[in-house]
Amino acid sequence: MDTTVADPLVGRVLDGRYRIESRIARGGMATVYVARDIRLDRIIAIKVMHAALAADEDFVARFIGEAKAAAALSHPNVVAVYDQRTDGEHVFLVMEYVAGRNLRDVLNALGRLGPRAALEIMQPVLAALGAAHRAGLVHRDVKPENVLITEDGQAKVADFGLARAESAGKMTKTGLIIGTVGYLAPEQVLSGSADVRSDVYAAGIMLFELLTGELPHRADTALAVAYKHVNEAVPPPSSAVPGLPPQVDALVTDATSHEPARRPSDANQFLAEVAEVYNGLPRDFDQRLEEASHNATAVLESTPPAATRHTAVLDAETRPAEYAPRPTKADRAIGALTGRYVLVAIGAIAAMILGWAVWYQTSGQYDHVPERIVGMKVADARGKLEGGGLDVRVARAVYDDRVRKGQVAKSDPPGGARVAKGQTVTLTPSKGRTPKEVPDVEGKSLDDAKGILQDKGFTIGRTSTNTSQTVAKDKVIGTDPPSGERLSPDEPVNVVLSSGMSMPELVGGNGDSAANRLRSMGLEVNVDKRKVDGKPPNTVVSQNPPQGTGVSRGDEVTIVVTKRDCVVDAGPIQIGCDDGGGGAQNIPVPNMTGRDVDDAVEALEDSGFKVNVTGIGGTVRFQNPSSGEAPRGSTITIVRTP
Structure with a gap:
């Protein structure tokens, strides 16, 4: 049956203005409809709260407050909130209608995304979250279902602030944590509290899911998943998809x-880090990774299975009766003689059985745990104990500075203890030496880092290499695991060296964007403006060095850009200026995060901005705005750190 026909709201006009046309989806707190704004004659989306929530006055008050905060957000990657209304028992939200599908639909269709594709879609999501964080608003329910993809491929984040309204209402009544458990940060599980860093956690989980096609923590119940968020670290996505680079x-x-x-x-800092990694990956990285995966699969599938042959063995016990040797006369005589001693033999055997029984009851049923079981390989210890008639259980491994990884760190009962046959001995393996914090060696030479x-x-x-926009050639980009993570010294630390920066392809692009991009790489940029017939103004027509050439910070590069044509009347007043279609109002913002403060100020001012510097130190820790475009002459704020 068509559910839209059965829905009582379809066809109704709410608040005398919004006519419900069809139902899109039904969720835990609301039903979403496509509607028409009769007054403005436009298609919109309406989210109608479920009756149980709408009857809760406290919830409605919180919902209206959060809706107002969400409506204050103005960002191209945020689903706009137009209005909040009440019509009788119906409390509803009027929102921008986004035709298309959500990110969950994309994942279901593709399985997973390549690293460049995943990082590309994360950037508008984080930009939307960053705008909310600057406004003091926390999303609290970041997940693929809340990322809508328009028909032209633009990502928009929905439901800002609504999770807070729902969770606040239910926490006071039932003590439950409201939210999608697969994306909950540990602090949300433990206390129900959330801040902007909780959104960052959920965004990190979503990035893991985009890269691998699955969530990092899975279990049979929501409670078990929540337990894993609190007690287990999220593994690196390369553990599920080999070949992903360490910076991802x-x-x-x-x-x-x-x-x-x-x-x-916050999401703004996470966005800066995501953008840097994205820009450092070659454009065809996803394709190369997919081809490498297919090639490996093809090799495995083309290997023929080994033929197995079995040889039957016919021994004396299994030999058929017709092939058994017939007894000789001597054999029969020996048998008769032996029969005379049957009673004597039975008595002797009975005595032996009685003696064995007495021994078993007194001491034979006991054994001892080997004295030197600590330090044995777990497999060897298990074999020795089971060979002695003992059951063995292997406990969860622990760190131990005295025992190597894979050996027995302790046993219960301990070595030398008297145990009964069949008793269980618990072996605890060593995970290796106690973890230490991996030191920060970024920017060091390989020898110094080692x-x-x-x-x-x-x-x-x-030791591997990768391009870097911020680290000089032959210097260390980072380690795997990264600095600050704790790792057992028994596990190796992988080192990633910078192969320098690669000159990007600029020809055909916007001149201002090209110059700012090169400045953000730390390069000295010469812009040679020339009149070129047949080319739009402010367009890059050549570059030196060419695309793909290795460059380092401080290198001098040149781009040739077509001149802008200005039309001036006979008087002193300029009539107009053709600057390539965009005017001079907005220009690209180069990202200076991680750069020397003096270099950053110079590059931003050269790009046409004013600069406000705060904090103490010589390195740019944070920049606002950190990407996108801003009006020429506007102020860029950078926060520096020692």
Whole structure:
């Protein structure tokens, strides 16, 4: 049956203005409809609260307050809230109608996304969250279902502030935590509290899901999933999808740290980090990763299984009776002689059984745990104990500075203890030495980084290279696991070296954008403006060095940009200026995060902005705005840190 026909609200006009046309979806707190605003003659979406919630005066008051806060948000990646109304028993929200599908639909269709595609879609989501965080608003329910994808591919985040209204109402009555449990930060599970860093955690979970196609914590019940969020770290996505670069892993593990203070401070900082990693990945990285995965699968599938052959063995006990040797006369005589001693033999056997029984009852049923079981390999210890008639249980591994990984750290009962046959001995394996914090070696040479790591007791694992917009060539970009994470010294630390920056492709692009992009890379930019026939004004027509050339901070580069044509009348008044279609009102904002403060100020001023510097130190920790466009001559605020 068509549910839209059966829905009593379909066809009704709410508040004398909004005519309900069809039902889109029904959720835990509301039903969403497509409607028409009769007054403005436009299609809108209406979210009508369920009757049980609408009857709660406290909830309605909170809902109206949160709706007003959400309506104050004005951002291209936020689903706009137009109005909040009440019509009899119906409390509803009037919102922008987004035709298309949500991010969950995209995941269901594709399974998972490549790292560049995932980071590309995360940027508008984080930009929307960042706008909310600047306004003091926390989303509290970041998940793929709340990211809508328009028909032209634009991402928009919905339901700002509504989770807070719902959770506040139910926390006071039932003590329940409201929210999608797969994305809840540990502090939300433990206390129900949330701040902007809780949204960062949920965004990190969503990035893991985009990269792998599944959530990091899964269990049979919501309570079990919540328990994992509190007690288990989110693994790096490369554990599920081999080949993902370590800097992508670091984005997820940093954002989902159990300690909120160790996460990016808000969505704006997380956006800056995501953008930097995205810009550092080659454009065809997703394609190369997919081809490598297919090639590996093809090799496995083309390997023929080994043929198995079995040889039958016919021994004396299984040999058929017709092949058994017939007894000789001597054999029969020996048998008769033996029969005379049957009673004597039975008596002897009975005595032996009686003696064994007495021994078993007194001491034979007992054994001892081996004295030196600690330090044995777990498999060897298990075999020795089970061979002695004991049951073995292996407990959860623990860290132990005295026992190597994979060996027995302790046993219960301990070594030398007297145990009964069949008793259970619990073995606790060692996970290796107690974890230490991985030191920060970013910007160091490889030799210096290895020395620092080895001085802290760590072993060096793989050394790989990657491009970097911020770290000079042959210097360390970072480690895997990243600095600040705790790792057992028995596990290797992988080091990622910078291969420098790659000159981007600029020809055909906007001149202002190209210059700002190069300045944000720390390059000295010369802009050569020339009159070029047949080319739009303010367009890059050539670049030196060419695309793909390796460059380092401080290098001098040149771009040739077509001149703007200005039309002036006979008087002193300028009539108009063709600047390439965008005018001079808005220009791209170069991201200076992580740069030297003096260099950042110079680059921003060269780009046409004023700069406000706050904080103490020599490095840019945060920039607002950190991306997008802003009016020429407007002020960019940078916060510096030591």
